[in-house]
Amino acid sequence: MPVLTDDAAGRVDTRPAPGENPPQRRAWWTSRRRDQLAGLLFVTPQLVGTALFVLLPLGLVVWYSLHEWNVLADTFDFVGTDNYRKLVDDPNLPSVLRSTAYFSVGLVVLNLGLALLLAVLLNQKLRGTVVFRTLFFSPVVVSLVAWTIVWGFLLQDNGGVNGVAGMVGADGPNWLRGEWTAMLSVIVVQVVKNVGLNMVLFLAALQGVPAELYEAARVEGASRWTQFRRITVPLISPTILLTSIITVAGALQVFAQIAVLTQGGPGTSTTVLVYYLYQQAFQFHQFGYGSTLSVLLFAIVLTLTVVQWRMRRRWVFHEQ
């Protein structure tokens, strides 16, 4: 008989009792294996989900990118690297990548800058900060499309934004029809929508900075700015890394705002990479080339994330 005793951690001891030969059938069913199975069962739903909805589509997109796929004619022909050659020669691609870069840089700088500013302001122990935190966070939970449609009305030539501008005697531009103002509008609409999320992350990080460090700095005569630069920023740098990775990846995937507000126009000034690949695949029925653009997008996001991750040693303090 094996000795079956439950220890404090709930593990079962399956060691044979002294003087007994271990029965062959039970030999492999060790506590380690039972734990392994339990663990695997726990993660299986997530694994299946990831396999079905992330890994499989990812593989399929690479496969499709090697094909000329005309949905209407029902043809699916292997063309090797033709789509990748087309990508290199695509006359529209430089302007698309430029728009994507403008949008991403604008969004990341504005979003992180504003989120940090708001977090620092709302981290003060003043009355009413809870109300403002709620106010700034509330757009995060609003439906993206509803939010964008309402902004579409506000940004019309005779819309609310210019109405307010008119009240103070300013003559606002036709926001969504000028090349620069359209890009700026899309960025600002997105920043206001999501700045609350980064703000909350920064707030949590700020509240984790030990108060005695500031005290010590004050004793040493450090100014507010020096305290911010030398204490706050280094101590919240892991959060800055996290938010910048999330925001960059999100910026590169912007779609709904463009589709609702500008449809890539005026001209092609707001045609960013995801919108361009949507046009190619779903509007122009070139699913093969659309998939190639997805592979490009994947490569860009991956590269930027890896670069940010690698660079963390240079500037992220207190990494665990």
Add this chain to the structure above:
Amino acid sequence: MKTRLTAVVALTALLGLSACGGGDSGGSDGPVSLRMTTWSANEAHLKLFDEIAAEYRATHPDVTAITFDPILFESYTTTLTTQIAGGNPPDLAWVLENAAPDFVSSGALVPLDSTLKGTDGYNFDELTPAATKLWQRDGKLYGYPFSTSPFGIFVNTDLVKAAGAKSPAELIAAGTWNWDNAIATASTVASKTGKAGLVVRDFDYKGWDNLSTVWTGWGAQAWSADGKTCGFDAPEMVEAMTFLHDAIFTAKALPGPGTAADFFAGEAGMTITQISRASLLEKQTFGWDLVPLPAGPKGDYSVIGQGGMGVLKKGKHADAAADFLAYLTNPTNSAKLAQFFPPPRTPLLTAETLAKTNPLLKPEQLQQVVIDGIANGVVKPSHSGQAELSQAVRAALDPLWKADADVKGVLDGVCSAINPLLGK
């Protein structure tokens, strides 16, 4: 052990996959259920379709269900092609005129001639050649043009009167219903009432093909009939677009870019749209009129938009779907559909017949706008690869919608942008 467990996980994933992909693969022998995609979610339209479908099923017990699946108009073709790409094609689909060349030429649709001609009492010869032209390839019909809807101008007579402008009806009576006078009326409405003067519906400085309702009056066209030569830089087009540009930025007769105005909500004096939109006026409190498009420098003209119904080759029950299409569009049911969609059948195209089912429109409106329109109408621009072309034109036309635009320069730019695509 590790490999065995990995295998189990992989197997589970595969089983999950095959469960997703394996369903609903019935052949055409068993019970048949049909699905038709439409861009109309109008209750009255769907009710009529359901009634006709119920009558059909009464005599076809093998067809267990016929569903009509409305898709948003703005993204209709995109959604339809995505359904086809995703392996979930409908059995029948409405096809817009601008997607017709792609659908007809690609082989996505089943030829309908033999089914339609082989159906008793179908009277295939009643279909007017003007209506079926767009839907044919190599002498075969790939789509039934169930709606051939001419563009006209709806007028908010209350607003025009309030502005003290000459109404289109007066101008028609005086024989001076032309573009100059139409813009003068629109401009007066805009300046006197603060509402919009004239709205080219669905244009909104993006849907440029709707401007063909204007430039056709100048004899301009987006591209030549064979689709190979760009028409945007032609003198007629430059003249038409200069006129339009002045109407927008000088006379302020049309709402400028980025300004929304809905005629059917009483926000505009006039709107150019298809007569099938008349149903939107049923419960309207303002007085309204429907008039033909004004004469351009080249005289009277009309423009039509079309909708076709086709049977998808990739659908599961193509034969049953074609048979239902023949029933849905037979002379009896065509007459019923005519209350919403101007039909392609000659005997139905009389003011008396149409008046019975279009109580909102007067016989002379039906004669002037619908019957004459269908007989002489120019179909809105369509071309194979339309989506890509359309996007290229939109982007290249954008610089035109500024007060200081160089019209000729912009239109030359449109041609340089689309020439490579027209040559494909």
